[in-house]
Amino acid sequence: MPDLLLEIGTEELPPHDIAPALEQLAEGTRAAFAALRIDAGPVRTYGAPRRLALVCTGVASRQRPTVREVRGPAARVAFDAQGHPTQAAIGFARGQGIPVERLQTREVEGKRYAVAVVKEGGRSSAQVLPEALAAVVVRISFSKTMRWGDGDARFARPIRWIVALLGRTVLRVEVAGVRAGRTTRGHRTLGGGPRPVPGAQAYVRVLKSCGVIVDSEERRRVIVLQATTLAKQGAGMPVLDPHLLHELVMGTEHPQVLRGAFDREFLALPGPVLVTVMQHHQKYFAVEDGRRQLLPYFLAVRDGDDRHLATVRQGHEWVLRARLADARFFFQEDRRRRLEDYLPALDGLLYQAQLGTMADKTRRLATLSRHVSGLLLLDGRSTEALLRAATLSKADLVTKLVGEFPELQGVIGQIYAELDGEPPEVARAIGEHYRPTRSDDAAPKTQVGALLGLVDKVDTLVGVIGVGLVPTGSQDPYGLRRAAQGIVEIIQMLRLRIPLRALAEVAAAGYGRTWGPEGIDVLVDFVHQRLRAVLIDQGIRYDLVDAALAVSGDDLLAAADRARALSAFAVRPEFVRLYVAYDRASRILSPEAAPHVDPEKFEVPAEHRLHEAAMRVSSRVRTAIASGDYLLAMEELMPLTEPVDRIFDDVLIMAPQPAVRANRLALLRLAVDVFRLVADFSKVVTSDDQPRTANGERHARITKRVQAAR
């Protein structure tokens, strides 16, 4: 069976677009094989800045034949009394492309019909694949797409060539006006012109011969190995930032690492500034010694080979020197004044068009900090640190260094605060309060930093949601999802019992406007959605998370604790008993229930037993919850299961006498309410109907990743 090769040749793709595009290419191709009934072996993808490629070994040359039964007219219409076909049958058979005498009859739902049994012979794969593959390519979604030339096609960057081979045959794939052939292009400088590819098995080899390491894993190994070796020669270790590494792996077709040096005197600059210049701006790895101190070296990754490396090194050193000299100039300029001296300039810095300046924000943060400090009964020292940190938190935004390196906001503030002799906890808090800055970043680690982060994020959410800028789809220009995630993490880390709604109302008051309760509802719901996502990400079943959230009001900590306890409890055998008891009792609930349970109206012992159990269990569950022990609360529920089961066995709930019936219904409601102290079990999905297949999960994850890429 032949192998398939598909290579989409492009201009340099954004590095972060490549992996998600390859994933979609592979998924799409597998789906196309399935839909076309073409048997195929495993699919493998390759990606580099100028190409997205897919190789599939053992692709059947023809589609699998198939037999379809098509239901036609009713048998009594299709055949006359003698059993001869009528015009209706003849027409139907012609429509299905079979001779009329081959029509059969079948009984469907008690009626007989004429049926055409259609054999679909397999067309050749070379005939049916091109259109399908073109559709797969066109459907790849990217974070941003563009048009080019005269055309209307959209892709991440222009498509310039396509290679599509099934065995040795060129598949007539056409995308964006580019027709597939058998010719690829090599490396920009090492490649030496177009190069024919004989077949899929030769793909990796042919590309290597024209200077392209098309397997990204191999490029990663090359970079890591060379970087480590070169750093060792300078008695150091490379700082292999994973994001930069990924960017360089996906940003080069033939990586070659080189080591350059800079003047030792620049080591006097704050470490984060050096790392930012090297890592973010110049895409170099920094080098540090065994004590994690920076060394005056950098590792640059060239896209090319090891010839003329001295020229390239000289160039990189020259650029870095200029950059560092700039940074030093900004640093020295900034240090002519203390951090707090920059505060007045915040009046001139816009926070958001409708939400005033950074000076306004600073004032709100101070007020909100004071409120939180009162709420949590912080001691004097912590309160003072929090207020001081809140006041200084945004001052670095108007320094020259942050103007030049905006990603260092907070970090520069911390460094300047330390140099000014501010208390260490104040400086740390300034440095931490923006965290988490990425979805994989940690929340602030110190108490003051976490609380400052909390009030900053609440203020942001209240303000931005208040002016109606709720994020939609993948659009989140103000980083509200990250802010909400930060709130969730901080509350869990410090185990804060803070009523979110009340806090949001205080924050809203800080804006000096009146916000409708709907605004606060949106905010609370928004944060809840993040909490839900965070908990599901931690591996808790979504239904258990929902069951916990439904009864936790706006107490995020309680919701998280509940969900975790529920998750731990759900794997125990007794959970099923609990669920079944709840389910039986809750199903029969009706508005007919009396407002109160009246033990005088009980007729059998089972009713008394359930009533007593409910009262007893209720009080024990409440005690457990008050101490924050939700696992214990669940265990305390267990004695309620047997009396519930018993009452269903012993009495007819829907008794003929209305008064008795209403009383029994009220009793069951009482029991259900006790269950609901712990969780809303009606949200629980039992194993029969739960879509927990590997496929379902994987699908959800892929969708999420695609959305994240957008």
Added chain:
Amino acid sequence: MTFQDVVMALEGFWAAQGCVIEQPYDVEVGAGTMHPATFLRALGPEPWRVAFVQPSRRPADGRYGENPNRLFKHYQYQVVLKPSPDDIQDRYLHSLAEVGIRLREHDVRFLEDDWEAPTLGASGLGWQVFLDGNEITQFTYFQQMGGLEVKPVSVEITYGLERITMYIQRQSSVFDVEWAPGITYGELRRQDEAEQSAYGFDRADVEALRAGFGASEAEAMRLLDAGLVLPAYDHVLKCSHLFNLLDARGAITVAERTTLMARSRQLARRCAERYVAKREELGFPLLQATANKKAGRARHA
């Protein structure tokens, strides 16, 4: 190569690629993109190829001629090709060879960069081109201009002439770059840098600038109503420059910034729309010209 050698090499190269060699625009601009030969010609269906030097004024970047890397005015070499040719990256790389950069000896990288000019209602996708870690060119496929989706798509290549020449000459200060044999960039430009910075940061008359902004804006609108697109666009450029001066002077308040930028964008949008309408009235002359040329060639063949 001297600074002027680089300019002449690029002129020669792009002229040979069929570009019209335009001249710098005679109204102050912040970038070659604002030259009507870019902003307006990128609109509508007419094909277009142009190259020119554009002195670009950025008052806030001035440093009195004291910072080796920052300038009040720098020089861009601007190339616009519409529609973007299929082999445009290769052509660009060839142009580097013309200024003495042998690709095999360097590290040339196209690093993702999305470009946006909010005051022009313009955006595009492309790259910053890095030579051995040194940003030398901005390479952009325009997608929107004056708020209009462009079709066909133009590619804009903007060379930073100072950056390239500094690198070629390995000068760490722009003022040490040799402009012509025996005369440096500093000798030619430093006095202007010092005086223009002093003007922009210290001496500009804020009230006069503000009044100028209002007057130019009013004039632009009046001219647009009169159907005079190009003079109107000149006044839009004046507004933009006055805004930049006011900004450098620190005279623009937070609230003002947003509104002034929105007003600029609004004017740019109206110019773009009127320009396309006007070209359509004229029957898109450059479309005709290309069609005639092609027909002529076909006859000869």
